[in-house]
Amino acid sequence: MxxxxxxxxxxxxxxxxxxxxxxxxxxxxxxxxxxxxxxxxxxxxxxxxxxxxxxxxxxxxxxxxxxxxxxxxxxxxxxxxxxxxxxxxxxxxxxxxxxxxxxxxxxxxxxxxxxxxxxxxxxxxxxxxxxxxxxxxxxxxxxxxxxxxxxxxxxxxxxxxxxxxxxxxxxxxxxxxxxxxxxxxxxxxxxxxxxxxxxxxxxxxxxxxxxxxxxxxxxxxxxxxxxxxxxxxxxxxxxxxxxxxxxxxxxxxxxxxxxxxWRYGEYVGVGPGAHGRVMTAKGRTATATERSPEDWLARVERHGHGLVEQTLLTREEAGDEFLLMGLRLREGIEPARYRTISGRTLDHERIAELMGDGLIAHRVGARLAVTPAGFPVLDAVVADLAA
Missing domain, CATH: 3.20.20.70 (Aldolase class I)
Structure with a gap:
């Protein structure tokens, strides 16, 4: 495996x-x-x-x-x-x-x-x-x-x-x-x-x-x-x-x-319009199936599946998704895991600025999490960290 x-x-x-x-x-x-x-x-x-x-x-x-x-x-x-x-x-x-x-x-x-x-x-x-x-x-x-x-x-x-x-x-x-x-x-x-x-x-x-x-x-x-x-x-x-x-x-x-x-695990999407994120030999892959129920049904009966998208994500794209999903959680993310997925290190200056603004904080085990004050502006926080 x-x-x-x-x-x-x-x-x-x-x-x-x-x-x-x-x-x-x-x-x-x-x-x-x-x-x-x-x-x-x-x-x-x-x-x-x-x-x-x-x-x-x-x-x-x-x-x-x-x-x-x-x-x-x-x-x-x-x-x-x-x-x-x-x-x-x-x-x-x-x-x-x-x-x-x-x-x-x-x-x-x-x-x-x-x-x-x-x-x-x-x-x-x-x-x-x-x-x-x-x-x-x-x-x-x-x-x-x-x-x-x-x-x-x-x-x-x-x-x-x-x-x-x-x-x-x-x-x-x-x-x-x-x-x-x-x-x-x-x-x-x-x-x-x-x-x-x-x-x-x-x-x-x-x-x-x-x-x-x-x-x-x-x-x-x-x-x-x-x-x-x-x-x-x-x-x-x-x-x-x-x-x-x-x-x-x-x-x-x-x-x-x-x-x-939200923890950026693996999942398959089955059925009309379902999305998935799976690991293949090449890397993390985004999948999507045909949205129309009748067209999906015809595709599956013809090909054995209804997939219309199989896109290999770049490490940067995967890292951005990891931030977007993981920072929705109160528990936050592990910066080391972000580095493993994306090949990049989060910018310490940006982290310090966001902490100074009270929008993010460190949690147990060096986790980085959005604060209650930061959740209403989460998209801006994620964009700043991912830049």
Whole structure:
């Protein structure tokens, strides 16, 4: 097996199920609505073939985490999920302690289906709750109500030892008082993990068109910063501090799959529009598959995979990615690992200047980490260090 500096960060498998019941107006993910139904058996066979091809690219690895994302993976039948997980287990060795996460929307949560996912091998779910306010749920294009969302959380807690759910803040007209109350309600139901994302206007979304037309207003940067600071304060007090900019967990309950990304491990991407980062004999390689579900399916059936991109990263590009991902984490990065990956040494003068500004600090074991004051300007900090 190839020895490389990302090995200790884990090896993950990401599987993308690209279908949803409806397209949310803020979403720029590769998700699609198909009113005519989905031929799951045909897609399952394609997933099996692409997983096999990915295994040929990454022989000898041990899978530490699996993430079924989307789209809405909880629209899949449990038998389809079981087939995908079986294909992964026959392609690589899967660690006994592997985390296996499935994303779900509250509208697709059924106790019987969740029981089936658990039997298939899923041991963690992530629920797309997004808001605990019925009016805002409608504005966000969500199909569920607050009561349905909380019922879904209860079902998740019953069948899975580990679960998380998402909320979006900095929504139109949202006040700090309302967000504090909503966040408190969420924390009362969150056993170990919450993902809390600030609403941003993404290009080519319905929200982008409304925003450009002056029909949608979100909090300005100063107001959004107040909500961000409030989020940190409330979650810290509740025992779910941020271990990453948008993710909060009790110590030891962090998303292991996402840590593979942020610690710059290796991961394969399977399914329409999935991205990966794998080590080959030549070096770290970025992969991407065809985005269109039907075109991806045809490619896999014709070639055995849906890859449309396999780009060998330069050491400088890999180093930049390592900084961009690793500095999102509260634990920070090891400068020595940056040197191993990039072939460069971080500039000590820039480090000293950023420390002087209170934006970065040293952590245990010579790690370099962004401070709470630096997180809101993370992109600028990373750009300065990478220059």
């Amino acid at each position: 190839i020895q490389h500096p990302t090995q200790d960060a884990g090896f993950g498998v990401y599987v993308h199920w690209p279908f949803c019941l409806s397209k949310c107006p803020y979403c720029d993910f590769n998700s699609h609505v198909r009113a005519g139904g989905i031929d799951e058996s045909r897609f399952l066979e394609a997933f099996r073939r692409e997983i096999g091809h990915a295994g040929e690219m990454t022989p000898g690895r041990t899978v530490s985490s699996i993430f079924l994302g989307g789209g809405t993976p909880s629209l899949m039948q449990p038998a389809t999920v079981a087939g995908i997980l079986d294909a992964i287990a026959t392609t690589w060795s899967v660690a006994r302690t592997a985390e296996v996460t499935l994303e779900a929307n509250p509208t697709s949560v059924e106790a019987e289906r969740f029981r089936g996912y658990r039997a298939a091998g899923v041991n963690r779910v992530s629920l797309g709750v997004q808001a605990l306010d019925d009016g805002d749920l409608r504005k966000l294009g969500r199909l569920h109500s607050v009561d349905e969302a909380l019922a879904a959380v209860d079902v998740a807690a019953k069948y899975f030892g580990r679960f998380s759910f998402d909320l979006i803040y900095a929504r139109p007209d949202q006040t700090p008082k309302a967000w504090r109350a909503e966040l408190g309600r969420a924390l009362s139901r969150a056993a170990e993990h919450l993902s809390l994302y600030q609403l941003t206007i993404e290009p080519d979304t319905w929200f982008a068109r409304l925003h450009a037309a002056g029909r949608l207003t979100i909090p300005d940067p100063e107001a959004a910063r107040v909500l961000y600071d409030l989020t940190q304060e409330v979650c810290d007090k509740a025992g779910l501090p941020a271990y990453e900019i948008s993710n909060h967990a009790r110590p030891g309950a962090e998303s292991r799959h996402n840590l593979v990304y």
